[in-house]
Amino acid sequence: MPEPRLAGPVEVVGAGLLGTSIGLACRRAGIEVLLTDTTAENVRTASGLGAGRPRTPEDRPALVVVAVPPDHLGAVIAAALDATEGTDAVVTDVGSVKGVPLAAVAGHPGVARYVGSHPMAGSERSGPLAGSASLFDGRPWAITPHAGSDPAAVETVEALVRLAGGVPVWLTPDEHDRAVARTSHVPHLLSALVAGRLASGPENHLALSGQGVRDVTRVAAGDPRLYGQIVSANADAVVALLDEVRAELDRVRDAVGRGDRSALEQVLERGVAGTRVIPAKHGGPARPMASVWVSVPDHPGELARLLADAVASEVNIEDIRIDHDPGRPVGLVELLVEEARADHLVASLESRGWTAHR
Template sequence: MRSALVIGTGLIGTSVALALAGRGVRVHLTDRDTDRVRTAASLGAGTDRPPEGPVDLAVVAVPPAHIPAAVAEVQRRGAARGCIDVGSVKGGPRREAEALGCDLTTYLGTHPMAGKETTGPLAAGADLFEGRPWVLTPTAGTDTEVLNLALELVALCRAVPVVMDADAHDRAVALVSHTPQLVSSLVAARLETADETAVRLCGQGIRDVTRIAASDPAMWIDILSANPGPVADVLAAVADDLAETVRALRALQSADDVKRTGGAAGIEDVLRRGNSGRARVPGKHGQAPAAYETVAVLIGDRPGELARIFADAGRAGVNIEDVRIEHATGQQAGHVQLMVEPDAAPVLAAALRERGWAIRQQ
């Protein structure tokens, strides 16, 4: 691939452009918002000048509702040998593109499974897709050249290609992406009118659950409007579980021992099912999640503290598998939770204590 046209310079489009430009591809940028194009170009994502002729690949990075029209325009102008989109919904846009008369042999729907709570070109990065799944939804009629260009794009972005049926993809993202966004927002919405004393008690659990609730509502309205049925199906199942859980909790308030026992069993059931589901979430390198031990270390809110603790872990010969920071409310301190292999935990704890770190018992 020598040249590309990126249509849409938001987070995803600009990140694609940065990755391609950084690997020697000549990238042309376009967007209805000229300020975003200029910003993306200033970041080194490409040029805002139109290409002089057809490019190798056009990348449509616009909201799902606008994908079909954008693909049709690319094909009408003969702007590229092949065209892909990077939207988060696949089945509906492809059917609408077909209804508009688009040539589906030179168009391929794709979806990089990466993103942030923040949007726009300033949030973009060339490394956004590294190691992340990138779904491709070819059909029997997809031109081999276009599929190869898409695979080359995925490789240049250092992502991992995953081939799926378009409608299966939409059902999958309804479960693992779209529903979690709504559930996170529903929980966060309880905080809007909560008493200030309750909000001050927020810890890492509520931060984890509500992190993605900071996402742009307008962006999510576009996404959910393109995939409402599958998301509603998942939420309906969640609603059934919620209703059962509410009944179980009410039973725990009963003076009747039998009802309380039944309520406890209901709560245990949903918690154990949650354990089983969480255990299926892929861990490091896409493998089954490992049972890591956590070494929690008290750190001050000062420059260089994290670098120092990582350096001390390295001197101890311990590989940090994952890390989390738990901030202390109202204090210039917190705990960094270092996840390591179980047999490495006592080694790391002893080494850090020796170097003066305060270890919190788990």
């Protein structure tokens, strides 16, 4: 099956770091980009950088990318659906949380045209001037269809991700939020705790700061208001993990206090194990991959249900190709996974009632 292609124009709502970078990546590919921002200065700056032109009322975007702070995601996604009512324009967002904005637009007219997404490419810098067409190169970019997402809309979002150089990672909105609590939000909070201790120490102690503490605290330089919004929008998953961290912190503190070397080493060994499970960066040596084919009834909700079941199988889906020929009642979905996990995925999907084969 051919790669999905992206047609323009693409409207970017919110010309900050991510919005400007998406505009630059689309322009690099020759696609028309329309820019909107509540701050006119951001549109001027992003336009000046070549990220697109200001949107006019006559413009008819084929894809709207909502790139606003988490507090405003739901309202701006709803407004984008309303503004494109009666068209088949796709709406996505690039917010750091996916459950809260989805809940805000559940049942909204046209919600089938909405598919959430989230590029794992930020920066401790912000604003359009920090934008770059290559910000997403080789970075994971979550695509999080909901139960009512139109498969064609999912493909359009995948086309955006690939055009920008990102690596698609398919997850359900809820799984996404639990994943980023672990891989992003809690690491950010702990980084801030380490950095906070630096500010309260004697100045001359800091002369001993080496590369280690610089690495651990780098993300803590991010905008507190933005990260306050992100973490607040993912409170349940974050609190659950912070409780785990606190229990482990108590174990470390007691082990060091009591001189229990063995208990201390156990915590450090769990840390080493954690550094080893972080996947190699995309762009590293290729691992052998295999395709798993699944027959999917061609109506809304089935793709999301398949995705949820694939996710529940704990197999990392590297690529999804959807054959959604409208003339057939059953479509075929190709899931690309690590070869070593393909048999497990087939068995897991069949146990959940799907027809699947390698």
